[in-house]
Amino acid sequence: MSSPRFLQIHTLHSYTAALLNRDDTGLAKRLTYGGASRTRISSQCLKRHWRMEKDDPHALRHLAGYVDSFRSRELVTLRVIDPLRGHYPDEIVNALEPEFQILVYGDKADKGKKSRQTLLLGEPELTWLAQEAAALAQASSDADSAKKAAAEWRKSKNYKTMSENAALPGGLAAALFGRMVTSDPAANIDAPVHVAHAFTVHEEEAEGDYFTAVDDLKTDEDDGGADTIQETELTSGLFYGYVVIDLPGLIANCSGDKEIAARVVHNLVHLIAEVSPGAKLGSTAPYGRADLMLIEAGDRQPRSLAGAFRRAIPHDLDHAVTELDRHLARLDQTYETGEARRYLSLADTDLTAAGGLEKTSLKALAEWSAERVKDAPDA
Known part of the structure; x- marks a missing residue:
């Protein structure tokens, strides 16, 4: 053979x-x-x-x-944005979030959880996003500067930049069972x-x-029989x-x-x-x-x-x-x-x-x- x-x-x-x-x-x-x-x-x-x-x-x-990898509509919220809270002012963190949601989930992702596709991202991708968010928060003095910096940052970013230098960017689950990203077909596995x-x-x-x-x-005084029947x-x-x-x-x-x-x-x-x-x-x-x-x-x-x-x-x-x-x-x-x-x-x-x-x-x-x-x- x-x-x-x-x-x-x-x-x-x-x-x-x-x-x-x-x-x-x-x-x-x-x-x-x-x-x-x-x-x-x-x-x-x-x-x-x-x-x-x-x-x-x-x-x-x-x-x-x-x-490792994680499947959710709230990957950005829970793994990228929430860890910043308590370390940076909320107005700066809130200004950053929409650009990160759009990068990961697509153009309408900042409209709320229901507007997002359930996606699978690997630990390397999430780690990179969290580091980028922390750097932007650190460099921002107020909400306006954070919003402007995040919008400029997103222009040159895509899933390829998230995945560079990682052997299994989407995690082992994506390497086995694949991944579909409607907002960026190049990210499909x-x-x-x-x-x-x-x-x-x-x-x-x-x-x-x-x-x-x-x-x-x-x-004994209560009615007999079952409390629940299913x-x-x-x-x-x-x-x-x-x-x-x-x-x-x-x-x-x-x-x-x-x-x-x-x-x-x-x-x-x-x-x-x-x-x-x-x-x-x-x-x-x-x-x-x-x-x-x-x-x-x-x-x-x-x-x-x-x-x-x-x-x-x-x-x-x-x-x-x-x-x-x-x-x-x-x-x-x-x-x-x-x-x-x-x-x-x-x-x-x-x-x-x-x-x-x-x-x-x-x-x-x-x-x-x-x-x-x-x-x-x-x-």
Whole structure:
């Protein structure tokens, strides 16, 4: 096989009596596929849990060279302007703020929070902005001079100037999952990690959960029964998940450093396998690890294996592995793309496509994936 350009990560995860990802009505997210309604976990939900994980030993923030980032409409207010208050007169600080809001969020950003796009900025960009704001405040004698100096300052500033001399200006989250800035298209960062919505391989399994809360301080004279009565939805499912990593794109976003990119992939494989995208932790304990993880390295355009589950199948891991294996074998026979593969599995049924695949542990699978980054072509 030639130098791998893509890593494709396929997973099967089981969750029971959980509400992993809700819509605006409080019900589980769904999609219809193959004529059957399935339970869904959105890609945004998955990415956020992998990005925000703090306690796992493989959390991205534990990586050497990690650069933090923050997503908000109030990045300028909270990280650039508010730290100046108490050190400089409020009238000077207030005069500076509109120009900084416009630089980051665009022409109408000084009209208030609702006029701003929710943006992701890296720690280096925010640090630079805070230093520039402090310098302007220091040099200003009153509100008028501050306003004039800030307007003149902004004329020659853009996202490029914010990012100079920083290896990961937008932070690691932007390097992985990208960034879109409508006020400055040159600040956009292409996402090298592409995440599909996960869905159940079988028809949705859901029920309403009627529950009550009892007032512990009620006396015998009070009316009996529950103090609170509510209902929520619980679902169970075996979810197919799919992630693609564009290796040259990831390496480029890591400033060409393959070592950093390899460490990122190593930890991301662990996070995808082990971090659950679950809410309602106290009442459902929605924790699970991958029942199956198949990783492919190749130089051809990626393709999902979701077609294995176009026809809803029974909620059974061995059945799902069999269907995945059959679909993979048909793709190999038809397209002969020659990906290198490794996988882990808790199923009794093994993957046998392409004459058999090497079955291994998560630790070995993550290490194998990291090595493929080092073999990848440069961007």
